[in-house]
Amino acid sequence: MLWMHMAIRELMKNRGFAVFFILNLSLGLTGFIAIHSFGRSLNHHLDENLKEILTADMVLSSSSPLTSEDLMLADEVLGPGKTQARLIRFYTMVKGGGNARLIGVMAIDEHYPLYGTLSLENSPGNSKKKEIQARPGVFMTRDTAYALGIRNKTDENTPVILGNKTFRVEDFFTVDPDKSLTAVELAPKIYIGIDQLEGTGLIQFGSRIRYSHYYRFSRDTDTPVVTAKLRQSFSEKYQGQSRISIYDSRDVNQRLGRVTGYFTGYMGLVSIVALFLAGIATAYLFRGYLNLKQQEMAILMSIGARPMEIYLYISFQLLILGTLASCLSVVISLFLVPAFPILFQGLIPTGIRLTTDPSTIALAVVMGMGGSLIFCWPVFVRIFGIKPLMLLRGTQIIGKRNGKRLLGQVASFLPGLAAFFGISVVVAGSIRNGSIFVAGFILALAFLSGMGWLIFSGCRRLSHTRHLVGRIAFRNLFRNKWSSLSCFVTIAMGAFLISIIPQVQKGLQNEIMRPEGLKIPVFFLVDIQDEQKMPFIEFIKHQDAYLANISPMVRGRILTVNQQPFYSENKAPGSKTGNRKAVSPRQVRGRRMEFNFSYRDHLDVSENIFQGRPLSSTPWDFEATTPFEISVEKSFAEQYGLALGDLIEFEIQGIPMQGQVKNLRKVRWNSFQPNFYLLFQNGVLNDAPKTFLAAISHVSRENRQDLKNKIVTAFPNVSVIDVTQMAGTLLSITDRLSLSIRFMAWLSIAAGLVSIFSIARHEAWKNENQVNLLKVLGADFKLIQAITLLEYGFIGFTSALFAILLSFGFSRTISWYFFDSLWQFDLKISLGILFLTPCICMGTALTASRKIMKTKPVKLLATA
Amino acid sequence: MILELKNVCKSFHQPQSGMIEVLNNVNFSLDIGETNAITGQSGSGKTTLLSLIAGLDIPDSGKILLQGEDLCSMKENRLSRYRATKIGIVFQRFHLMPHLSARENISLPLEILKHQHITDRVDDMLAKINLKDRQHHLPGQLSGGECQRVAIARALIIKPALLLADEPTGNLDIKTGKKIARLLFDLVEKENKTLILVTHNLDLADQCQKIRKLDRGRLV
Incomplete structure (x- = not known):
C-alpha cells in the first residue's frame, strides 16, 4: 500500500x-x-x-440452370421443412427515360426474399410479389430510377425497355432487399418477376447469367452442417468438379469482412x-x-x-x-x-x-x-x-x-x-504483409534516425558562428542530440505519412485514368453473339466511333495440368517441377470451374510476352498429334503454378484437348481492352460456339449516350460498360481508401504534435537555468524566443525535407512494383509540407516553452 | 562490540590512472554508545569507508561485522533489510523526498518496515527535533537546518544500531550547523546510539569520543 x-x-x-x-x-x-x-x-x-443480407440461410448458385437432378439431390440432402426462392441475375442494357445504361437485373419469384420483406413506397411488398410475375412491372430504388432518367412523378410512367420487352415501374423500394455493397457494384439493380424474363431475348448462349436457388430452413437446422453435407454430395456427384457454388451467411460475412x-x-x-x-x-x-x-x-x-x-x-x-x-x-x-x-x-x-x-x-x-x-x-x-x-x-x-x-x-x-x-x-x-510493413517501417525509421544523427552531429559545426542566436540554438541541438533526434523522427514520420499518401494516390489515379502509352476505350462491350459480329462491325462503321478491338471468347474447363487433376481437393495444380502448394477446402471451393479462352492473330498493345516465344501463326490441325500452343497471363500462371512447357488438358464444349504453354504474358488490365488469361493457337477455337468482347474508342463526350442508346436498340442483348463511369467508381473507392488512411495519418500527426509539445516543454524546463542565465546577462525575451524558434524551425524543416525525400523513394518503389513505374511528383503537397511543418513545430515549441521563457531570472539565484 | 572492521580493502579502477587503492587494511571496532569521528583530506577514503559500513558497497577483501553479522556475505535484499533495520544515514545534502511532508519523510522508513506504531513514534520524534509546527511542510518549504533536522529524525526513527553521518553540517551556516550538531549528539546520547561521523570540521569531530584519521586509505 x-x-x-x-x-x-x-x-x-x-x-x-x-x-x-x-x-x-x-x-x-x-x-x-x-x-x-x-x-x-x-x-x-x-x-x-x-x-437479411443474404435473404436466406443458404444459396445454391450456378452459371447454368440447375438441373432437376441437382435440385432433387438438394431436396434430399436438405430434408423437409424448408422454403425456397429463385433468382436469376445478370447485367444488361436497360433503356428508360430516353437513356440506356447498364443495369443488374434481378429476376425474382414470388417467394423472394426469404428473410426480410420488400419495403415499397406505395404498397406492402408481399401484395405485389404475385402481381409482378403476371405482368411486366419493375421495382427499383429511387437512386436507380434517377440513373435511368426517371426523376419525378411524371417520369414514373416512362416505359423501361429490357431487351425486346417493355416494362413499367410498379413501385420504388425504400430499402434495396439485396444488401450487397453498393460501392463495389458494377451497376445499379432493378427487380422483375422471373416469369417476365421470357420474351426479353436476353438469355442467350454465352450470356453471363447467375441462376440461384435460395433456401430457408426451420429454426432447429444446423446450417453450417447442412451446407457442408450438400457441398460434399455435389462434390461426390461431380467428382470434385461441381459447377454449383453453395454458400451460407458465414461466406457472406467473410466477403463483407474482406472488403472492410x-x-x-x-x-x-x-x-x-x-x-x-x-x-x-x-x-x-x-x-x-x-x-x-x-x-x-x-x-x-x-x-x-x-x-x-x-x-x-x-x-x-x-x-x-x-x-x-x-x-x-x-x-x-x-x-x-x-x-x-x-x-x-x-x-x-x-x-x-x-x-x-x-x-x-x-x-x-x-x-x-x-x-x-x-x-x-x-x-x-x-x-x-x-x-x-x-x-x-x-x-x-x-x-x-x-x-x-x-x-x-x-x-x-x-x-x-x-x-x-x-x-x-x-x-x-498475414505474416507476409505484416513483415513487409515492419520492414518498410524499420527501413524508414533507420533512414530518418541516421539522417537525424548526421544532421545533429553536424550542428556542432553550424554552432561555430558569430551570430549568438545561431550559436546557442545549434549548440543546444548538438548537446541535446537525443531529444533533437526524438523530435526529428517523430515529425519526419508524420510528414512522411502525409506526403506518401497523395504521391501513391496520384500514381493510382494516373493508372486508372490514363495509363502510359495506352488509349482507354470509352465503351467495353460484352455478350456480342457470333451472328452479331459482322452486323456490329458494320454498325460501328456508320457511327462516329472506332472499334478498337473485337475478341472472340469461348468458355471451357481445365481438366489436368501435367496429368494431375486441376480440381484436386488437397493440392493446387502446379508445374511439372512438382512445386505444388497445399490449399484449404475453402480455396478449392473458391477456384473457378470455368475459364474464358480466346485467340488472336497478334498481341494487343496492352500485353507483351516476357517469357517464351510468340504463338505459331499457323492454324493448328485438329488431326495433329502434337498439343496446340498456349499463352498464359503472368498472374494466372503464378496463381496456379504454371510454367513454360506445362501440358494442360482442356474441355471445350465437351471435347477434351491438350495444349502446351509456350509463353507467359504480362497484361495491363487497366487498359480496359478485351484481354484473357489464356490465349490459344489459331485454329483451336475458330469453330467453337463463342461470343465476342469489344472495345470502342474515339467517341466524343456528347455522343456517348446517343451511341449507347443506338447500340441497345440495334443489339438489345449486348451489355455496354461505360469505362469512364467504371473508372470513376474505382477512383471513388481509391479516394475513400486514401481518405480513410489520411484520416489516420492526421491522427499520427496529432500524436506527433503532442510529442513535440511534450519534448519542447521538457527541454525548456531542462534549459530553464540557461534561459535565466541569459536573462541575467541581459538577453531580452525576443532573443530567447529566437533561439527556440531557430531550434524547432530547423528540426521541422530538416525533418520535412527528409520525410519528403523518403516518401519519394517509397512511392516510387510502390509505383514501380504495383503500377508499372507510373510515378508523378506532387510538387504542391511537397512544398506545402516543407513550409507548414517548420511553422507548426515552431508554434508548438513556442507555446510549450512560453512559461519557462517568462520566468523571472531571480529563480536562478534560488536554485543556485 | 557493535561494529568490527577486519582488514578492509577497497580499490577503484580509473581510466586514466588505473587501479587506485582507496582503503588499505582498515581495522577498527566500536562499542555500543560510542561516538567516532573519521577525518581526513579529500580523497582519503572517508566516504568510501562510510559507504561500506552502510552496506551501500562491498569491500574487495576483509570483513565488516555489525552485531556479529558479516555484511560482505549478504545479498542485495538482505542488505536492504539491514539498512532498513540497523543503519541510519544522515547525508550532507539532506536527501529528503521532495513530494513528502516533513512528517511523511520521517515516517517513511517505518512504513517500509510495515511498523505497527508509526504515529506515536513520529510524534515523539517530531517533538524531539522540535518541528511539530512544521510537520506538514514539504522540504522545499523548510530551511536548510530544518531539513537536516528532518533527515536526522528519519535516520533515528528506526532506532538503528548504528548512525552514520556524512558531513551533517556541511551544507549549513555556522550557527545552524552548531545547533544541528548539538541536536545530533543530544539524540545520540539520549538514545544510546553508536555514531560514526565523517567530517572535515575539527570542531565537530572534537565532540566525538574518538577521532580516527584516514590518510591515503589507512587509519593513522
Whole structure:
C-alpha cells in the first residue's frame, strides 16, 4: 500500500508529466481503439443481420440452370421443412427515360426474399410479389430510377425497355432487399418477376447469367452442417468438379469482412505508426521523469527499500498512466467512430449501431498498460543501475555501463519490437504483409534516425558562428542530440505519412485514368453473339466511333495440368517441377470451374510476352498429334503454378484437348481492352460456339449516350460498360481508401504534435537555468524566443525535407512494383509540407516553452 | 562490540590512472554508545569507508561485522533489510523526498518496515527535533537546518544500531550547523546510539569520543 500511495502521490505532484504521458499514449491508442470498436460494431451488425443480407440461410448458385437432378439431390440432402426462392441475375442494357445504361437485373419469384420483406413506397411488398410475375412491372430504388432518367412523378410512367420487352415501374423500394455493397457494384439493380424474363431475348448462349436457388430452413437446422453435407454430395456427384457454388451467411460475412478488412487493415497499419510516434514521446517523457526521480529512488534504497519494491513502485506508476491513457483513448474514439460509416459509405451495410463493447475497453486497457510498460522498458532498465552509494559521492546516481548492462539495454528493445511485429501481423492480416510493413517501417525509421544523427552531429559545426542566436540554438541541438533526434523522427514520420499518401494516390489515379502509352476505350462491350459480329462491325462503321478491338471468347474447363487433376481437393495444380502448394477446402471451393479462352492473330498493345516465344501463326490441325500452343497471363500462371512447357488438358464444349504453354504474358488490365488469361493457337477455337468482347474508342463526350442508346436498340442483348463511369467508381473507392488512411495519418500527426509539445516543454524546463542565465546577462525575451524558434524551425524543416525525400523513394518503389513505374511528383503537397511543418513545430515549441521563457531570472539565484 | 572492521580493502579502477587503492587494511571496532569521528583530506577514503559500513558497497577483501553479522556475505535484499533495520544515514545534502511532508519523510522508513506504531513514534520524534509546527511542510518549504533536522529524525526513527553521518553540517551556516550538531549528539546520547561521523570540521569531530584519521586509505 505504501508504494501505491507513494506512486499516486508522486504522479499528482508531477501533473505535467502525467498529463502529457496520458495524452500522448491515448492519442496513439485512439486510432487503434476506434478501428477495433468500429470492427466490433460491424461484426455485431453482421451477426444479427446476415440472414437479411443474404435473404436466406443458404444459396445454391450456378452459371447454368440447375438441373432437376441437382435440385432433387438438394431436396434430399436438405430434408423437409424448408422454403425456397429463385433468382436469376445478370447485367444488361436497360433503356428508360430516353437513356440506356447498364443495369443488374434481378429476376425474382414470388417467394423472394426469404428473410426480410420488400419495403415499397406505395404498397406492402408481399401484395405485389404475385402481381409482378403476371405482368411486366419493375421495382427499383429511387437512386436507380434517377440513373435511368426517371426523376419525378411524371417520369414514373416512362416505359423501361429490357431487351425486346417493355416494362413499367410498379413501385420504388425504400430499402434495396439485396444488401450487397453498393460501392463495389458494377451497376445499379432493378427487380422483375422471373416469369417476365421470357420474351426479353436476353438469355442467350454465352450470356453471363447467375441462376440461384435460395433456401430457408426451420429454426432447429444446423446450417453450417447442412451446407457442408450438400457441398460434399455435389462434390461426390461431380467428382470434385461441381459447377454449383453453395454458400451460407458465414461466406457472406467473410466477403463483407474482406472488403472492410482492406480499409481497416490499412487504417490499422497507419494507426500503428501513430502508436509508435506516441511511444517515442512517452519513452522520452518517462526518461525525463526518471532522471528527476533517480535520486529519490536512491534515497529510498539508502533507507532500506528493496530494489524490487522500487521497480514495482515505478511499474505501478506506468500501469496507472497506461490505464488512464486507455480510458481517455476510449473516450476520444467515441467521437471518432461515427466518422467511419461516412468514410465507408456504400462499402458496408447501412444502419450499423455504433457501440463500445467491453472487449474494446479491455483491449484499450491491455494496450494502454502493456504499451506504457513496453515503450518505457528501454528507459526503465536504467533503474537497475541506480546505486544509492552515489548519494554519498555526489556523482551521478546511475552507475557506469558495463557489458552486461549494455546487453540488457539492447535486449530491452526486444519486447517492443516483438509487440510491434505482432500487432502489425494481426492488423495486416498475414505474416507476409505484416513483415513487409515492419520492414518498410524499420527501413524508414533507420533512414530518418541516421539522417537525424548526421544532421545533429553536424550542428556542432553550424554552432561555430558569430551570430549568438545561431550559436546557442545549434549548440543546444548538438548537446541535446537525443531529444533533437526524438523530435526529428517523430515529425519526419508524420510528414512522411502525409506526403506518401497523395504521391501513391496520384500514381493510382494516373493508372486508372490514363495509363502510359495506352488509349482507354470509352465503351467495353460484352455478350456480342457470333451472328452479331459482322452486323456490329458494320454498325460501328456508320457511327462516329472506332472499334478498337473485337475478341472472340469461348468458355471451357481445365481438366489436368501435367496429368494431375486441376480440381484436386488437397493440392493446387502446379508445374511439372512438382512445386505444388497445399490449399484449404475453402480455396478449392473458391477456384473457378470455368475459364474464358480466346485467340488472336497478334498481341494487343496492352500485353507483351516476357517469357517464351510468340504463338505459331499457323492454324493448328485438329488431326495433329502434337498439343496446340498456349499463352498464359503472368498472374494466372503464378496463381496456379504454371510454367513454360506445362501440358494442360482442356474441355471445350465437351471435347477434351491438350495444349502446351509456350509463353507467359504480362497484361495491363487497366487498359480496359478485351484481354484473357489464356490465349490459344489459331485454329483451336475458330469453330467453337463463342461470343465476342469489344472495345470502342474515339467517341466524343456528347455522343456517348446517343451511341449507347443506338447500340441497345440495334443489339438489345449486348451489355455496354461505360469505362469512364467504371473508372470513376474505382477512383471513388481509391479516394475513400486514401481518405480513410489520411484520416489516420492526421491522427499520427496529432500524436506527433503532442510529442513535440511534450519534448519542447521538457527541454525548456531542462534549459530553464540557461534561459535565466541569459536573462541575467541581459538577453531580452525576443532573443530567447529566437533561439527556440531557430531550434524547432530547423528540426521541422530538416525533418520535412527528409520525410519528403523518403516518401519519394517509397512511392516510387510502390509505383514501380504495383503500377508499372507510373510515378508523378506532387510538387504542391511537397512544398506545402516543407513550409507548414517548420511553422507548426515552431508554434508548438513556442507555446510549450512560453512559461519557462517568462520566468523571472531571480529563480536562478534560488536554485543556485 | 557493535561494529568490527577486519582488514578492509577497497580499490577503484580509473581510466586514466588505473587501479587506485582507496582503503588499505582498515581495522577498527566500536562499542555500543560510542561516538567516532573519521577525518581526513579529500580523497582519503572517508566516504568510501562510510559507504561500506552502510552496506551501500562491498569491500574487495576483509570483513565488516555489525552485531556479529558479516555484511560482505549478504545479498542485495538482505542488505536492504539491514539498512532498513540497523543503519541510519544522515547525508550532507539532506536527501529528503521532495513530494513528502516533513512528517511523511520521517515516517517513511517505518512504513517500509510495515511498523505497527508509526504515529506515536513520529510524534515523539517530531517533538524531539522540535518541528511539530512544521510537520506538514514539504522540504522545499523548510530551511536548510530544518531539513537536516528532518533527515536526522528519519535516520533515528528506526532506532538503528548504528548512525552514520556524512558531513551533517556541511551544507549549513555556522550557527545552524552548531545547533544541528548539538541536536545530533543530544539524540545520540539520549538514545544510546553508536555514531560514526565523517567530517572535515575539527570542531565537530572534537565532540566525538574518538577521532580516527584516514590518510591515503589507512587509519593513522
